[in-house]
Amino acid sequence: MRRGHRVAGFTVAVIAGLLLLAFFLRGHGGAPAHESRDAPHPSGGFFAGFRTGTASGTFTRSTRITGVVRDARGPVAGVRVSASRVDADSLSQRACPSEPPSRERSCAGKTWLAKCCFHDRGFELARLVEAREGDAPVFAQTVTADDGTFILDGLPAGVFTLWALGDLGTAMQPEVPAGSTDVALTLEAGIFLSGTVMDEDTWTPIPGARVTAVQDAQSRFFDTLTNAQGRFRIGPVPPGQYLQVGSAQGWRTTAFREGVWFDTDVDVTLVLQKQARLEGLVLTPEGRPASGITVQAFFTGVSDDAWSTRSDAQGRFVFEDVVGAPYTVWVWAWNEAAIGDAPAKAPAQVVIRMEPVTFMEGTVRDERGRPLEGVLLEGRNLPLEAAPSLEVISDAAGHYRLGPLRQTTMNLRLRHARYSDRTETIDLRTPHTGPWDFTLQQTASVEGWVVDTEGTPRPGIRLRLAKGPVGTRERAFVDEAEALSDDAGHFILDTPKEGSGHLVIDSEDFSSMEQPVEVPSTGVRVVLSRGASVSGKVVDAKGAPLPHAEVLLWDPTALGGDKDPRSLRVDSEGTFSAAGLKAGHHILEARLRTPGIERSVTEAIELGAHSQATVSLRFEEGRTVKGLTVDTDGQPLAGVRVQACLSLEDAPEWRTRSPSCDAGSEQGVLSGPGGHFVLKHLVDPAHQIVAWKEGHAFVPSRSRGGTPGPAALVVRTGAEDVQLVLQERPRLRGQVVNEDGMPVFSEVWLGRRQKPAPDGAFALPLLEDGPGQVTVRAKGFFALERDFVVSPGKDIDLGTLVMRRSRKTRFILLDAATRTPLVGARAFIGRSECNDRSCTGRSSSSFYGNLDAEGGADVEGLPFAPIAMSVSLRPGEPTTDVLLDARQETVTVLMPDPSR
Structure with a gap:
């Protein structure tokens, strides 16, 4: 509401209704691709894109906050002002879910936006943001009048964070009590978060993707849509740390976090994975469809990213929104009588034939025959990745019951205080009469x-x-x-x-x-002894707290491996503390990653045996270095990443882990269209400057404005006319075709770098001189390798690369006794020289997984020549050898049942 504008209650209701209608229409239309959803609405008062809080009171009697928005020249009209505050549902306050005891990292007491929670539950966090759960509610919003004044009306009691978002700058002021008057918000330079959303497989832009930036401290959501080129731009928003979430129809919603305090414009690439379909069939041990069975799919090795469902009346299940990655699918019978699993890479169809389970029962005694209470028994099937471990503790009579267990080989470990650990290999496939009793030796x-x-x-x-x-x-x-x-x-x-x-x-x-x-x-x-202690606060040049700084406590006298620093927790107010310190010399260091530099400030302290020290770690503003990125002809070169770091010759001896100096694909500030770049916050007398652009090499010897080194330009205080020269690297070119001369969709690998070649053509930069090797892979063809030697400044054209077709052979596995298909059984099929799963890596000429509904499996990548193959149902089981002729497309194999 504009300052001084009063209307009757009926008029208020009419206007409010119209504004809400406009808000609803805008929400369904989506935000422009170049704006935040906090962009101004044509009505002048409502913003899209945030959770609205419940205001107490009425327009005439409610609490309000009044003030003015200014910049360096005076009051500013037309600035969007809003009041928000975090609550128990906000991501910055909502606790990270408790974790299983088996997890190495614990986020107990941390929030969803904590680093450890992001690492362990990143996909869950992304889904919360996509559903717009956890953003701080906005209780009031308006636009400043011609004289820069604003009124935020209808506020409940309490304190709020005020936001001023304008085209000329931004301001954010926390802890403003409701009822405050004459609040002054001073606009300063805001930042823009820009970038491109790409598909992981094809590396093509994704138009219409939604990108949401979450301001960490205040849980404020800002979002927008990508344009036709997959580009997005959010802002201006206040400097700070932002979680970014990308989502698009048909792609996996993903969260991205760089751990960088953004105080200048940034440009990033957000890579999304295509969603895929994972479906299957659950069978009983007798081979009948199993309905109502719990089915769970999770990323192999990432247990927090899981989906769960139940099989239908026909035993079928489906997961619609997984990605093309390795999964393990688990199934459990409700009565724990059977269990099963299958490895799968979506999209896929799997059949899981559950196996009957067994239990181990017995008594644990000491060497005198006395029952032992409290013995921990842990059982794990072999191979180790085939099942989670199970455990049980013996009771007062030394009795235990462990299970359900697969009828296979298992490692059993027994542990008890004052007794030696005992490990046994148990074969549950063979009958065992009587209990499983164990004796532990006292230690x-x-x-x-x-x-x-x-x-x-x-x-x-x-x-x-x-x-x-x-x-x-x-x-x-x-x-x-x-x-x-x-x-x-x-x-x-x-x-x-x-x-x-x-x-x-x-x-x-x-x-x-x-x-x-x-x-x-x-x-x-x-x-x-509690020893000495230290506490303090880390702040910026203006005294504002920096809760996202990293604070390290160094002991310069520590020996060997103990020389790593102690990391101190920094709270939302920027405060930190440490106790249990020994007397002597210590160094406190605070680090803060910002675009272009990882800043550091240190303070040396001397501690007595039981002294308490208080320290303030203050980041100075530092100096600014402006420069130009150019090519070898002196022409401006845009899109170069520039990074500064502490000069190695100035690094103190006590620092074993120096701040990084890597202008990689997403590190550093980005030079603009004219090649101009700006590096801020340079405090030390000298800094190394490095530059990176895909397909180019930084040439310090041809750069100016500093002292060239092997890989960096050392720039000292007072440096001017900094010019960074990058030289275009040679490229490796080629065209991949089949034996008929038609282009082949392929993947080209240079070391660990992989690039798709949808039309078979590729041109890859060669980063190092000397010998190299390229590998080309395509479905239905044999992998092709070519060696080459890179010379400076010379492209390499491999010409036409002809891929030779491979063949696919279908294996049908039957029970040798009953001649029935082994539907859903686990099988390994590979060349005879691969008697285990060691050849399954990238080789397409092997199979490891569950047989399909016909008891079959397709093995691709076989040559058109006679070949010896081996088939086994379980690792370690006897294999059955099969000889294929040069053109054989189907083979039936009679397999002895391991359980017989």
């Missing part, structure tokens, strides 16, 4: 309690047992001798090695220590 142990200097028991303290001199590099940790103290501070470390050793104790709240100990021993008392 040497170190037992004791961990307390602090006040005598209070300390739980959760990690203790390790080591041999060798205390505090030296020669110490060797004893395998498996590691424990955490329990709630009473009690611990037990088991080890088969008697003699002298020492305990190594690590804790973030207490001083690390090493304590001599004899093995075995009891009643060991470990007393932890």
